[in-house]
Amino acid sequence: MAEAVTETILATMKNHFGNASSVHSFGQTAKSIIDAARGKVADLIGATPQEIVFTSGGTESNNLALRGVTGRISTKKRRIIVSAIEHEAVLKTVKDLDEQRWSISLVPADSDGLILPEELEKMITSDTALVSVMHANNEIGTIQPIKQLAEIAHNHGALFHVDAVQSAGKLPISVKTLGVDLLSLSAHKFNGPKGVGALWIKRGLRLSPHNTGGRQERSRRAGTENVPALSGFGVAADIAKQKLVEHSKTIGNLRDRLESGILSAVSGTVVNGTEKQRIANTTNISFDRIEAESLLIALDLEGIAVSTGSACSSGTLEPSHVLKAMGLSPHRTQSSIRFSLGLGNSQKHIDHAVEIMPRVVDRLRRLSFSGLRQ
Ligand code: PLP
Numbered sequence: 158m159a160e161a162v163t164e165t166i167l168a169t170m171k172n173h174f175g176n177a178s179s180v181h182s183f184g185q186t187a188k189s190i191i192d193a194a195r196g197k198v199a200d201l202i203g204a205t206p207q208e209i210v211f212t213s214g215g216t217e218s219n220n221l222a223l224r225g226v227t228g229r230i231s232t233k234k235r236r237i238i239v240s241a242i243e244h245e246a247v248l249k250t251v252k253d254l255d256e257q258r259w260s261i262s263l264v265p266a267d268s269d270g271l272i273l274p275e276e277l278e279k280m281i282t283s284d285t286a287l288v289s290v291m292h293a294n295n296e297i298g299t300i301q302p303i304k305q306l307a308e309i310a311h312n313h314g315a316l317f318h319v320d321a322v323q324s325a326g327k328l329p330i331s332v333k334t335l336g337v338d339l340l341s342l343s344a345h346k347f348n349g350p351k352g353v354g355a356l357w358i359k360r361g362l363r364l365s366p367h368n369t370g371g372r373q374e375r376s377r378r379a380g381t382e383n384v385p386a387l388s389g390f391g392v393a394a395d396i397a398k399q400k401l402v403e404h405s406k407t408i409g410n411l412r413d414r415l416e417s418g419i420l421s422a423v424s425g426t427v428v429n430g431t432e433k434q435r436i437a438n439t440t441n442i443s444f445d446r447i448e449a450e451s452l453l454i455a456l457d458l459e460g461i462a463v464s465t466g467s468a469c470s471s472g473t474l475e476p477s478h479v480l481k482a483m484g485l486s487p488h489r490t491q492s493s494i495r496f497s498l499g500l501g502n503s504q505k506h507i508d509h510a511v512e513i514m515p516r517v518v519d520r521l522r523r524l525s526f527s528g529l530r531q
Contacts, residue, residue, distance in 0.1 A: 194391025203331035215322035218341035225364025234286035270430035292324035296466035297430030298439030326397035349393030409437030418511030
């Protein structure tokens, strides 16, 4: 988290314990803190504060968008289209809706990890109620052509939701320019606290709430607000808005240094996903003849935290659904790791990672080769 975010959260925790729904002055102070945060989050995406519903993060925002829209559709439309490379918070949610008799279609990604507008055009029909495509992918960083995709959805009378959890605070976003109806974001992706996020709901669009109870968030999400976390969310949004270009340039330079360093120092490496249309902090690299999980552990021992971008469930390594959807071979999907950079990284970190990488990879390759001969 940014230092100013931590400081704000601590100060709010210490000094402002009121419940924002209370009428007394302690409550009203808490409410004014939430209102200020709402204004800053709205500003980050070019929205109005009334359109922002605070949630517990990106997962809940996606759930509220998908369940909220489908819970309210009164027409005979029964189809939802989402991309094949969505985060589980979208994929699992629509799968759950599927069981409630919604028909779900997956729009494919190409080998660069892009969702092409013509693919959506081919599969969309007049009975489509909702299309949901993420702005930037969390595993490979590819930025999708949201404006064109939303236009196609609207031309067929469907609503458009965008999961902007990976792009908000990193790319300049205007909900008006994107032309979408619903947008999810999460504070911890841009130096804010975990467990807090927002759903932007275009003015006039009604959703059925999935948290019912009190009248918080204009009856769109019941429950007493986490005032300290929201105060930190507001500060993170403010910093992101002011420093977005500068931060993404700094982080992008480090990412490029890391990527080109690894590609030239380690043989049998290749970047996954297009390098042209990507958020600045992500690179996903395949290491030939390496099991991703072993590399993750070996790097962790060296103090370098990476991710395989896939879930390791009950001891079985699940290949990434994103890389699979791009049509990559099993040996490439199972040998890929993701490096995500942030403001806490320096050139020293990058140079250290590039320096140790050939040794670590070489050792793993020799181990797996001797394992094969036994
Ligand atoms: N959507 C995307 C694209 C993500 O990358 C993530 C988290 O990594 C989420 C949704 C879930 O957000 P949260 O962790 O705030 O629940």
